[in-house]
Amino acid sequence: MSSLDISVIAAELDMTIKDSRISNIYQLNEKTLLLKLRDVKGIVKNLLIRAGWGLHITSYAFEKPIKPPDFCMALRKYLRNGRVKKIQQYDFERIVELTVETKAGEYRLVIELFGDGNIILLDPEDKILHALTYKRMRDRNIIRGERFRYPPSRGKDPRTIRRGDLEEIRSDDVEVVRSIARILGIGGKYAEEILARAGIEKNRLSSTLKDEDLDLIYESLRSLLSESSVDNEKPSIIVDEKDRFIDVAPVEMRKYSNLKSVEFESFNQALDEFYARLFAKERISEVDATFKQQLARLERILEEQKKTLERSKRLAETYRRIGETIYLHLNEIQFLMQRIMDEKRSGKSWGEIAETLMREKKESRVPAIYFEGLNSKTMTLQISLEDLVFDLDLRVSAQKNAAKYYEMAKKAEKRAKGAEKALEQTRMKIEELNLKMLKQAGEESRLPPKMRRREWYEKFRWFHSSEGFLVLGGRDKTQNEILIKRYMEPSDLVFHADITGAPFVLLKAGDKQPLEKTLYETAQFAASYSRAWREGLGSVDVYWVHPDQVSKSPPSGEYLSKGAFMIYGSRNYIRNVPLEIAIGLVKRNEDLQIIGGPPQAIANQTRIFVRIVPGNESSGRLAKRIRDLLAKMLPAEDRDKLRKISLDEIQRFIPSGRGAIRK
Structure with a gap:
């Protein structure tokens, strides 16, 4: 990506992901990160960052490694659950900064997109905490513990350049396209575009340019910058006669006037499609x-x-x-x-x-x-x-x-x-x-x-009971709070495992009366996603109450932390509920979808499922084994579809991040 491309995508991303929370971080390969973000509306967005290439929100599901590398683990340690305060381009360089606000202070993720690229994590004092690549250079060092220094500027900022600054072009005795690319630091592609708009041959010697030529170059530069603003951009992918992707740009490119182009609503969408193929x-x-x-x-x-x-x-x-x-x-x-x-x-x-x-x-x-x-x-x-x-x-x-x-x-x-x-x-x-x-x-x-486009309830833990009732559970304290305050209705039933560190679970009954089997399935769901799973228990008691028995008002002199609620009145107990979850596959509109929940509820929807119980196998390895077992149950024509489903889809249903396959 050129400096101009970066200026456009940085502005788009700042509008799109500002104030989002970093749910998780994955390192897809040596130079590629995927930041899983959740915006203020709870919508998940995946920010793909490639050192030396670029960054954008992706709509594609990439395979994530089972074991995260050390650099990824370090980023998780400092940035997970942090809030994206801003994302911006440094000057007009091929550098993007992601400022993340955490309880420990503001950290910056510096993404260098020039040369081989680098990704550098800075602490609140701008000292280097971690880097993808450590190295000593003539003008600066990327060494842990040292204060971060930017590389020397590659050229003038074209956004602040004046007509008189272009006189420098004539002092070069090289092709004008090379002179513009060097002085403006705008890259060869946009140097060619400026000349195409000005009607000047790109191989012409800079020293032969006249005043009127420099006037045309200046006007072409101003029009290019104006069109590349977020409000005016016309992003597209340029394709050749065989519909192969040639280039991507945030503006209409005159230099490609003889080729076709595919237009997009945003530069981010264009980048996503272009780089997915790349x-x-x-x-x-x-x-x-x-x-x-x-x-x-x-x-x-x-x-x-x-x-x-x-x-x-x-x-x-x-x-x-x-x-x-x-x-x-x-x-x-x-x-x-x-x-x-x-x-x-x-x-x-x-x-x-x-x-x-x-x-x-x-x-x-x-x-x-x-x-x-x-x-x-x-x-x-x-x-x-x-x-x-x-x-x-x-x-x-x-x-x-x-x-x-x-x-x-x-x-x-x-x-x-x-x-x-x-x-x-x-x-x-x-x-x-x-x-x-x-x-x-x-x-x-x-x-x-x-x-896959997710349903609104998929941000929570969820399943559909054998009778078709929707059941929701909180993933953490924040979701517990949201679930009870925003989504609990008078007709619901509220479940909770009788153990500290358990989520609240809502059985969305509506105007129907659930049977005993749905109550039992919901109890098993509440038990399995409680702390009892992490502690390796075989079973636990679960109780349910009506919504009017749940209150955020504690007894006098007491305080309720986030996600905690008082239960008043009698509780309806279901004793010795076994901890077990089934993870399976269903087909929806020719696509495969991973589902999970109590074994009986899942068995009612599909014959292709694997049962898991508390254990010590990590969710990454366990998810891979589950996918392999599910693949063996599928017809050959569907196995490739399953292979394309991210392991993250399976891991979402594994309680407490570990478990074991039931023998």
């Missing part, structure tokens, strides 16, 4: 690089196995020929071996024997003509026969030497068969990897799924 291409490249690395390793193994196979075959053939040659010349070889041993026993030295045989070889006497050498240490005779040179053990007969070579041939043939089998297995692995690469590339080329 990230898909990037994932394909990452997949391609990973597979190519694996493929190169397998191909190296294949080449080594080919060499081993050829070597084993060659040795087997050579050993067999040696054995056959020994048998063909058995008497001559045995005579030579016997003569050598007899002469040695008679007192001759190995040197004398070898000297005699070499003299006879020169005279072409048989079998001395075969002689090549003697090794006294290994007691071997080396001979040359029928273009073969091989050793014979003088301690055994020629026949036993032949048998030894036949045995060596068999072992080499066995190694060759093993190498051939390994070679075939490697070829199969390469073929499987190529198929997997094609399949993975196809999957990664698809856009992430759009986030």
Whole structure:
């Protein structure tokens, strides 16, 4: 993103997410963060931040890692539950600052979008707490504990520039497009756009510009800046003749007048669509690089196995020929071996024997003509026969030497068969990897799924009972307060587990009378999402009352904290309610939706579900296992749809952030 793009999106985001609370933070990959925000109306918005690229609210559901990296954990520690006070561009640089107000003070998240990019967390005193990348540079350092310093300015701020400032352009002896991009720090794309509006050739030398040319450039700059304000913007994605995305801009681009464009209501929407496709291409490249690395390793193994196979075959053939040659010349070889041993026993030295045989070889006497050498240490005779040179053990007969070579041939043939089998297995692995690469590339080329539009009640814990009643529970103290004060109606029933640290649960009865099974399901829901789950209890008592028994007025002299209410009058108890939740899948308009709640209520809506009980497996790992189990229950054509559902959708239904699958 250029400085101009950043100025537009920063202004849009400040209007959109100001005063939102940071519910959670995820690190999708090395350079990408996802901030889950909840605005003042309770609407969830996901802010996607990519160091070195850009940022925007996304409507797409991205897969979140099971285990957050250390940097992500640090951001959660300082920023979670904080309020976004403002989001702004620093000067006209490719830097965005997110100011977050917390109980401990104001923290700033500095997002650097130039070069390789960086994300830096500053404490209330502007000291660096954490950074995506730490480094020492010529003009500044990004080191923990040091005071943060901005990089040197890249150019003049085009918003405050005057006509006279453009005179500097003529002092450059380079193409005018490069001169404008450098002096204004506006980027090549918008430097070209300014010149397209001014009707000046971009490759023209700056030194040849006349006064009237500078006038036109100045007017074009002013019009570009005016059109890029939030009130005047006309955001669009530019596409080529094959409908491939070429570029994205907050204004109508004259430089692309010969191409089609797709218009959007906001620059954020345009960025969301553009970068979703860009990230898909990037994932394909990452997949391609990973597979190519694996493929190169397998191909190296294949080449080594080919060499081993050829070597084993060659040795087997050579050993067999040696054995056959020994048998063909058995008497001559045995005579030579016997003569050598007899002469040695008679007192001759190995040197004398070898000297005699070499003299006879020169005279072409048989079998001395075969002689090549003697090794006294290994007691071997080396001979040359029928273009073969091989050793014979003088301690055994020629026949036993032949048998030894036949045995060596068999072992080499066995190694060759093993190498051939390994070679075939490697070829199969390469073929499987190529198929997997094609399949993975196809999957990664698809856009992430759009986030499902949530119903109003989904901000709470919820389920629909077997009879169809809506049941709501608070996720925290704040939601408890909201649930009772805003959503409790006279016809509701109010449930609460008989344990400290339990949510209030509303059974929205309306004008109908719920049966015992709905009361039991609601009680199980209240029990499972209480503190009893975290403590690993098997069951807990639950009671229910009518709304007029619930009050925020404490007895005289007492105080009720947020989310706490007084219960007056008699309570209706349901004893020993077991803690258990089912998480399943339902199909709505061809889309899959994750649901969760008491097992009987979920079983009434779908046959595809998994039961969980209190346990110690983290919600991330547990959610992945649940998704895998659900996938096995689905028909093949729906499994890809499930894979696209974020694990976060499953984690939302896991009480207390951990549990175990019921055996």
